[in-house]
Amino acid sequence: MSRIIALIDMDCFYAQVEQRIRPELWGKPMAVSQISAGGSASIMLAITYEARAFGVKRGMSVKEAKKVCPSLEICMVPNLPTMNKADLSRYKSASDEVFDILTKQESIILEKASVDEAYLDITEAVEIACNAESPEQIIERFMAHAAELFPSTFIADGEDEKLESDQRLARIIKWLDEDCRMDSLQLNLAVGAYLIEKIRKEIFTKTQFQCSAGIGINKIIAKLVCARHKPNQQTIIPPQFVAKVYEMTPINSTMADLQMVPKEQILHEFPEQSIWLFKIMQGNDDEPIRPRLQQKSLAISKNFPGVYKLRSVAGVEKWVTNLSAEFSKRLYEDQVVNQRTALNLTISFRNDEGFYNKTVPLNSYVNIGIINNLLSFMRSYNKAGDKEAWHPPIKNISMSASRFREGVDSQTKQITLWAEKAIQRSLTPDESETKPRELNEPVTSKCVTSTEAKKKRSDSFKTVDHIPQPSTSKQSEQPELIQLDSDDEIGYEIVSSKNDNDLKMERRPFYYRDVVNDEFNENYNEIQTSVNDSTMHSEQNPREKDIPLSERSAIMSRYMPKNLDDLKNQEIKDMIEQLPEDVRQVSAQM
Structure with missing residues (x-):
């Protein structure tokens, strides 16, 4: 029989993602815009059909769009916390x-x-x-x-x-x-x-x-x-x-x-x-459908247009470091989710004179190795006489990983198993707390507020909505403290830090709920609850349930230590000794 082929295309996808986070926007003219390099709103990325009816078009600035549709709601693409770069993880x-x-x-x-x-x-x-x-x-x-x-x-x-x-x-x-x-x-x-x-x-x-x-x-x-x-x-x-x-x-x-x-x-x-x-x-095409879900390559790139070109060594080093850290994180997440390892690293940059790129073996996902590769390559093109200056100025920095092989190295496997175990122990908010949208109709979803969530803390089991992680942002350095019924430790995380090239792993307790919006809040708005340490590895927890694959990457970033390849065997052993007993037993059998 002749082939029957279908193409499914999500409608105004970025806009729908934002509307699900803010249900009051269903059925209203709205658009998604991205922050430009200068920190101001840029052109429209996604526009709902309600907004298109007013004449709003892709490529318009926010000012132009508001002129043709004064009631237009604008949702901004979030930025990565350590850099002025779009964070597309929610999409x-x-x-x-x-x-x-x-x-x-x-x-x-x-x-x-x-x-x-x-x-x-x-x-x-x-x-x-x-x-x-x-x-x-x-x-x-x-x-x-x-x-x-x-x-x-x-x-x-x-x-x-x-x-x-x-x-x-x-x-x-x-x-x-x-x-x-x-x-x-x-x-x-x-x-x-x-x-x-x-x-x-x-x-x-x-x-x-x-x-x-x-x-x-x-x-x-x-x-x-x-x-x-x-x-x-x-x-x-x-x-x-x-x-x-x-x-x-x-x-x-x-x-x-x-x-x-x-x-x-x-x-x-x-x-x-x-x-x-x-x-x-004649409308005939025999190109087959090729089974493909995984990306053939992983990449990250940052443009520096006009006045934002990088003209100093400090500026170049800052952006290389920030981009490498984010890229390393994405590589580890891909390794956990897809159980594969990239073999090639392509590093490239563009300045006023041209585009330059180089492909090298990717021997490690540790960001310091990626940083050294990229900076070493870029420095050979710096013609500035001043040792603190950079010339010609940099217009773009990018890196990509390719040539994936199946499997994960044994050293990374220990951390992978730990993260997998933690995901299985995580809890999700009650499904009854959100009401699904009816087909072709707007909906107002019921979301749990911060005040309502705090009242639930008398429960013996606490809902895991978010696991705090260290951040360089001022907001994360001074999280909102929450008064609990007791002073008992309610959770912990394994934190990596590197000072003077000395990598340290420590078990850091926490006694508060970090209220910074994250990937979970995109689905459940401001559900803010504490984490009970006993629920993270209790076999009898009645509210325990599997986390969907779509949320695994978001959770994984909370657990995944950085710079794994820098760890010595003794340091790995010391770190695993601090893990819950059931996770240690699994690691010991590897």
Whole structure:
């Protein structure tokens, strides 16, 4: 049977992530903007359809957007605490939630196209569904319950963009009754549309995120119609309508005109690509869906435009250090989640004279090694006569890791096991404390306030919402102290510090709840509760439950010590001796 391919695309994804954090913004004109290098609001990154109706467009400044839509709500992308650089972790975590759902679909090949897009080869799933009933039974059931089974499906036939809701439904029923009865490929597309409706509904129910989809016989066709009826709708494109849809879409200046060029001329001008071009012109593409969820590389980059160019040695060293620390953290998190290790490190920078890059073996994830590699490379291009100056000034610094191999080194495994154990012991807030959004409707979610949470501290088990970690920010250095019922230690963390190149690991107790917003607060607003040390490794805790994979990375950053490869064997032993007994037993067996 012919392939059935779908593209699922999250609608205004960054905006939806922010709306879930602030439910009062559902259904309102809002946009997501990013802080520029100078610390002021930059251009719009994501815009809701309510805002687009007022004329707000991507690329506008906040000032321009507010001028066309005074009621526009602006949500800023958070910055990493140690640098003026966007922290996209909340959007990545939300994306992980969506892909967790997609990976659990049976008989489907999944290819991650971006943080908010995925191609699905649903051919096998369609075949299984078609074998469960006769074609006649499927068609009769689809026609009788079309409004329920295809609530947001359109058929791209060149006239579909003009249809009202009742006309859309009548068109589907007519297509089922006429085309699907006569052609098995059309029926397969109908079954595929039904399956994608179910998947999109599941994504919404579990995450509150809406998405659109395109369904066709290949990736190009699915991509072509995916955005045709955005937001929160999907489009099928039967093969007989491909040429007509080509003519009526913005790409007609290329595709429709290309069809008018004689084949002999195409063969002469593009001898190697001619076969591919002929197929694309007809809407045919045999590119397979390649199972891919993991990134092929990990990267971090920072631009320094205009007056923000780096002109001093101190400035370059500061940013190299900050970027390397964040990059090292991401590498360790990827190692824990994906159980793989990068082998190559590519370091690069751009100045007023050009772009320079170098690839070296990545022998260690320790940030001091990354710092030394990058600074050593960059210093050879510093032409400043003053030893404190840097010339030509730096416009960009970036680094990336690639060539991953499966597995984790034994030294890192001890810490990985400890972190895995800690995740399993963590607790999540009561699910009853948030109310899911109804499909296509705004919602006001019930969130636990700080005052309400403090009243719950008389419970014998405390809800783990956040585990404090040391930070260089002033806010974290002076956390809000909370009066407890007793002076007993309520939690601890293993902290690494490095002074004069001497790495130390210590068990640091804490007696307060750090109230700085973090990844958990993105989902549960201001739930602020204390951590009871006994709940972190109690086998009998009745409120204990697994943390979803999408939240593992956020939690892991709280537990993962830095500079692991700098540890001596005795230091590892001393550190493990400070861990809970059950974790020590697991580590001892490795």
